[in-house]
Amino acid sequence: MPAAGGVVLVLSRLNRILEISPEDMVAVVEPGVITGHLKKEVEKFGLYYPPDPGSADYCTIGGNVATGAGGAVAVQYGVTRDFVLGLTVVLPTGEIIDCGSRTMKGVVGYDLTHLFLGSEGTLGVIVRIILRLVPRPASRETLAAGFTSLEAAVRAVGRILQAGLTPAALEFLDRPTLECIREMLPFSLPRQVEALLLLAVDGHPRDVASRAGRMARLCREMGARPVVRARGAAAAERLWAVRRIISPATFKVKPHKIAEDVAVPLSAIPRLVAGVQEISRRRGLPILCFGHAGDGNIHVNVMYDRGVEQEHREAQAAVEDLLALTRKLQGTLSGEHGVGLAKAPYIGMELSEPAIALQKRLKQAFDPLNIMNPGKLFPPERS
Numbered sequence: 541m542p543a544a545g546g547v548v549l550v551l552s553r554l555n556r557i558l559e560i561s562p563e564d565m566v567a568v569v570e571p572g573v574i575t576g577h578l579k580k581e582v583e584k585f586g587l588y589y590p591p592d593p594g595s596a597d598y599c600t601i602g603g604n605v606a607t608g609a610g611g612a613v614a615v616q617y618g619v620t621r622d623f624v625l626g627l628t629v630v631l632p633t634g635e636i637i638d639c640g641s642r643t644m645k646g647v648v649g650y651d652l653t654h655l656f657l658g659s660e661g662t663l664g665v666i667v668r669i670i671l672r673l674v675p676r677p678a679s680r681e682t683l684a685a686g687f688t689s690l691e692a693a694v695r696a697v698g699r700i701l702q703a704g705l706t707p708a709a710l711e712f713l714d715r716p717t718l719e720c721i722r723e724m725l726p727f728s729l730p731r732q733v734e735a736l737l738l739l740a741v742d743g744h745p746r747d748v749a750s751r752a753g754r755m756a757r758l759c760r761e762m763g764a765r766p767v768v769r770a771r772g773a774a775a776a777e778r779l780w781a782v783r784r785i786i787s788p789a790t791f792k793v794k795p796h797k798i799a800e801d802v803a804v805p806l807s808a809i810p811r812l813v814a815g816v817q818e819i820s821r822r823r824g825l826p827i828l829c830f831g832h833a834g835d836g837n838i839h840v841n842v843m844y845d846r847g848v849e850q851e852h853r854e855a856q857a858a859v860e861d862l863l864a865l866t867r868k869l870q871g872t873l874s875g876e877h878g879v880g881l882a883k884a885p886y887i888g889m890e891l892s893e894p895a896i897a898l899q900k901r902l903k904q905a906f907d908p909l910n911i912m913n914p915g916k917l918f919p920p921e922r923s
């Protein structure tokens with residue numbers, strides 16, 4: 541989004557997978573490779589590239605690196621950041637650098653590789669990426685558990701994690717979200733269900749069956765009805781396909797939304813969700829919560845109609861309420877989507893002045909003429 545005008549680089553044709561090495565457990569790719577495509581290709585070698593943003597069918601590895609993208613299986617495996625070993629980057633000054641290495645370890649010099657992670661195109665153009673791969677899990681099971689109270693669902697998240705059951709994914713959908721996708725679910729959901737948990741378990745088949753069984757029991761003990769176990773890839777895919785279409789399905793509620801992706805410590809999830817409900821009542825707007833409960837990263841969607849002046853104002857105010865609440869709960873303004881233009885005015889709520897000044901000096905060192913994504917990440921100079 542060229543906010544200051546200028547040249548837009550389209551990298552979608554830099555889309556070659558240069559190498560998949562089962563011996564070294566790495567893939568070397570160009571930035572325009574579609575994430576979902578890479579995931580399918582490495583599977584042919586018995587390997588797995590875990591990061592799975594909901595947009596995996598159309599976002600690129602380059603975009604994932606530049607935004608530090610996360611996804612559902614971050615609970616067990618981590619996020620894009622945890623899988624990038626090395627990069628080749630064209631700097632704004634025209635020099636080309638390699639940073640990181642093809643090895644699992646490497647501590648020579650400053651960790652420039654991870655400085656580019658989440659740099660949102662402000663420090664250089666990433667043109668080659670070395671990714672770590674892991675063995676493909678032999679089996680996966682998916683469960684869905686409906687709770688009649690939001691608090692019980694959130695308590696179940698804590699119990700599952702504390703019991704060491706290590707779900708690969710642990711997703712949460714609140715009632716307003718469920719209303720958007722109810723008829724697409726492959727099972728019928730009683731009207732009294734207030735929150736749904738979607739869980740995935742990866743590993744050896746026997747271990748998966750045992751852990752999934754314990755999770756199902758734990759959810760039932762906490763009052764969940766129904767608890768549905770999707771056995772087999774096709775049944776599981778039907779559930780995850782519904783999860784992936786939530787974002788577009790939310791537009792049934794209102795024509796516009798402001799999608800925030802705050803993250804809070806696990807113990808603070810109930811207070812976050814209760815606080816969001818209170819903001820929704822106070823601002824008179826529907827607010828939908830869903831997302832990665834297993835790592836505290838909740839997508840909060842403020843729904844409104846941009847054409848209605850009052851709703852526009854209240855939506856902006858609701859976002860500010862939400863960000864303030866998140867900081868009060870020791871959370872972060874963005875768990876995975878980044879800052880861009882939309883959140884740039886707010887980064888002072890999280891980063892101190894010296895921290896912002898240091899980041900600006902880094903930007904200046906990489907990009908002395910401020911030619912790459914000017915206006916992004918940092919608060920506007922005069923606002």
Ligand SMILES: Cc1cc2nc3c(=O)[nH]c(=O)nc-3n(C[C@H](O)[C@H](O)[C@H](O)COP(=O)(O)OP(=O)(O)OC[C@H]3O[C@@H](n4cnc5c(N)ncnc54)[C@H](O)[C@@H]3O)c2cc1C
Nearest residue numbers: 571593594595599600602603604606609610660661666876
């Ligand atoms: C339905 C939906 C679901 C989503 N789910 C998730 C999710 O689960 N997790 C998540 O983290 N995000 C999610 N996202 C957000 C988004 O898809 C991710 O942030 C993704 O990483 C962006 O990749 P992209 O290829 O679309 O990048 P773009 O939008 O093209 O670019 C994103 C930023 O990166 C910069 N950039 C891109 N390529 C390069 C490069 N090669 N070098 C330097 N800078 C570069 C761009 O300048 C821009 O600032 C979702 C989005 C949608 C629409």
